[in-house]
Amino acid sequence: MNLRVVGANLVVKIRSFYREKSTMFFMIVFPIILILVFGALFMNQDNMNFDLCVQDFDQTDSSTQLVKTLEIHGKFKIIKIDATISAAQYANDNKLNLILTIPKGYEGTFLQRTALNDPDASVTLTYLYDPSSISVSMKMKILNSVFAGINQKMSGMPPFIRSAETSIHTRKYRFIEFFVPGIIAMSVMTLSIFGTVNVNTELRQKGVIRKLSTTPITRTDWILSNILYQFILAVLSTIAMLLVSYAVFNVSLQINAWLPVFIVLDVFAFVGIGMILTRFAKEAESAAAAANAISFPMMFLSGSFFPLEMMPGFMQTVARILPLYYVNEGLRASMVFNDHIAALRYSAIIAVFAAVVFILGIVATKWEEDK
Amino acid sequence: MTEETEHAIEVEKLTKRYGDLLAVDDISFNVRKGEVFAMLGPNGAGKTTTVEIIDTIRSPTSGKVTLLGMDVTKKKHEIVPRIGVLPQGFSSFDRITVRETLQYYSRLFCCMNTDIDGLIELVDLKDKAKELYKNLSGGLKQRLGIAIALVNNPEVLFLDEPTTGLDPRARREVWKVMLGLKKKGKTVFLTTHYMEEAELLADTVAIISKGKIISMGSPGALIESNANYLVLTLKPVDEKAVEIIRKMGYETIHDNHKDITVRVEHTDDVQKILNAIKDAGATLLSLDVRKPNLEEVFLKLTSAALRRDPAGKVAE
Numbered sequence: 190m191n192l193r194v195v196g197a198n199l200v201v202k203i204r205s206f207y208r209e210k211s212t213m214f215f216m217i218v219f220p221i222i223l224i225l226v227f228g229a230l231f232m233n234q235d236n237m238n239f240d241l242c243v244q245d246f247d248q249t250d251s252s253t254q255l256v257k258t259l260e261i262h263g264k265f266k267i268i269k270i271d272a273t274i275s276a277a278q279y280a281n282d283n284k285l286n287l288i289l290t291i292p293k294g295y296e297g298t299f300l301q302r303t304a305l306n307d308p309d310a311s312v313t314l315t316y317l318y319d320p321s322s323i324s325v326s327m328k329m330k331i332l333n334s335v336f337a338g339i340n341q342k343m344s345g346m347p348p349f350i351r352s353a354e355t356s357i358h359t360r361k362y363r364f365i366e367f368f369v370p371g372i373i374a375m376s377v378m379t380l381s382i383f384g385t386v387n388v389n390t391e392l393r394q395k396g397v398i399r400k401l402s403t404t405p406i407t408r409t410d411w412i413l414s415n416i417l418y419q420f421i422l423a424v425l426s427t428i429a430m431l432l433v434s435y436a437v438f439n440v441s442l443q444i445n446a447w448l449p450v451f452i453v454l455d456v457f458a459f460v461g462i463g464m465i466l467t468r469f470a471k472e473a474e475s476a477a478a479a480a481n482a483i484s485f486p487m488m489f490l491s492g493s494f495f496p497l498e499m500m501p502g503f504m505q506t507v508a509r510i511l512p513l514y515y516v517n518e519g520l521r522a523s524m525v526f527n528d529h530i531a532a533l534r535y536s537a538i539i540a541v542f543a544a545v546v547f548i549l550g551i552v553a554t555k556w557e558e559d560k
Numbered sequence: 561m562t563e564e565t566e567h568a569i570e571v572e573k574l575t576k577r578y579g580d581l582l583a584v585d586d587i588s589f590n591v592r593k594g595e596v597f598a599m600l601g602p603n604g605a606g607k608t609t610t611v612e613i614i615d616t617i618r619s620p621t622s623g624k625v626t627l628l629g630m631d632v633t634k635k636k637h638e639i640v641p642r643i644g645v646l647p648q649g650f651s652s653f654d655r656i657t658v659r660e661t662l663q664y665y666s667r668l669f670c671c672m673n674t675d676i677d678g679l680i681e682l683v684d685l686k687d688k689a690k691e692l693y694k695n696l697s698g699g700l701k702q703r704l705g706i707a708i709a710l711v712n713n714p715e716v717l718f719l720d721e722p723t724t725g726l727d728p729r730a731r732r733e734v735w736k737v738m739l740g741l742k743k744k745g746k747t748v749f750l751t752t753h754y755m756e757e758a759e760l761l762a763d764t765v766a767i768i769s770k771g772k773i774i775s776m777g778s779p780g781a782l783i784e785s786n787a788n789y790l791v792l793t794l795k796p797v798d799e800k801a802v803e804i805i806r807k808m809g810y811e812t813i814h815d816n817h818k819d820i821t822v823r824v825e826h827t828d829d830v831q832k833i834l835n836a837i838k839d840a841g842a843t844l845l846s847l848d849v850r851k852p853n854l855e856e857v858f859l860k861l862t863s864a865a866l867r868r869d870p871a872g873k874v875a876e
Contacts, residue, residue, distance in 0.1 A: 191670070200664070208692070396647060400651070402617055
């Protein structure tokens, strides 16, 4: 091994990288776009705010008070509909999935119950809804719970069953905080696997490797400089993703020594896979196709984007045999839950995998022409 | 001087097979220090296989190759720093400039004192020093390739088809660079399928066909020993003269109605033809008598080789 040679190679690789704008875009900017898009989507889930259309036929202080209660306790954004128009027609025209109607005489019945203590006095609020809508059941659930609260209060008795909600986590986590470690794991994987496959098959096809085999550079120097280069890219990409996550979403993540550990393991594992693919793919195109065939299912199946619980049981089993799953979970264990024992467990699994694949990759890397 | 120091390259009974394909068939030759040795042959004759075995890219099936006194199959690490190679179809990193590329290769050889500017000047790329490799034309790329092969000031230089695929002007510019190297006394092993190139540059030419060396010697000696004839080219005013020569039964090399090139044994034959034309009352615009060039010798030799073994397999 010769460090001068490794350094010279590294310089050439880094220069080639920053002079190739499209690679730079896909390697650095693309994951950031993913974080921004998914982050924006998830942010809405954290702070759910549904619209609620209300048609008030009563138009009294009591009915106005009820609407205000819904707004405060149900966290609804209230849209008032004119009592003179047909609610069904209006819902159809405006593609609304739910209209709550307060009947005329609401205040009268309300006073009958509260002032005159008539237990038979009750009022029926109507949900005019579109059963095919996905979010409508969520809205109705919220409405029911607000009404249950009002009913219980009006009965004058304290509730018998109370519920206490305690998260299993010591603090409340946001979806984006689960998402960012997954995207880091996924980006480092794609960087490493495609970086290795694309560069090496292209150089082999063009005959640059043949030229290099007539210089003192050894296979070890070449592989080492490739690993270092991929590690530098992975670190740059990770820093960029973290900066955006902090700046835009104000995430709260633990940055500790586990982060570089998992990045190194991620790089070794997927550069190893890349080297194996380079060996067996005859042309650059087939190598890229093979890299796609491996990385794309891995992205979706190993829980980078979606929590594993959302997937059917057999797919969860599949996920547990994918190396990326352990990087995802390891990064989450360290960055989100600060769970060092779990991080250690996941890192051990991915380290064994990376060692095996990387050694196979070294064996597979062709340097001299074998013919 | 002993044998080892006199010869830069010694090839003894070299054979290379790719499965059933016999690419190089039991060839032996030596290359003297300081000479330009050209291996000339058609595509698929075994030139590249031979040069790649000598410059340590490939390994032989059998035979012995000694380069600078060392066995190429055993001493790759000692040999590599002392040779320079321009492989066939040379290519480099697209987004690296000419100067950076030379610096890179110089670092690979750990040469602290490579004269990068001198090399750039030698291959006449001064104006292109800051150009990215991918923006260079084919001829400039080859010239850079030659400069790269020189970064470690090698004792032996291998140039595998340095001008293939270049236009005539670019080819001449590469030749100019190679002539400069020849003047400096470098040992150069050149492969080519251009006779002109071998004739112009080489001290020794080995003609290879179907993996066998069919003739070897200096270009002049090759022509002398294989060309016991003269080439007569006539440009007559009318076609009558052409008809007369055809009827006389001489072997025509080239014949396009306007002019005619024939192979003749002696100067007497020239006289006979001229007399016949004069007797017929025809006149000539121009007349040229010369010895055959290497191209004609090459075509004669390789077509003879093809006739000897029409079913033989060939490989690059």
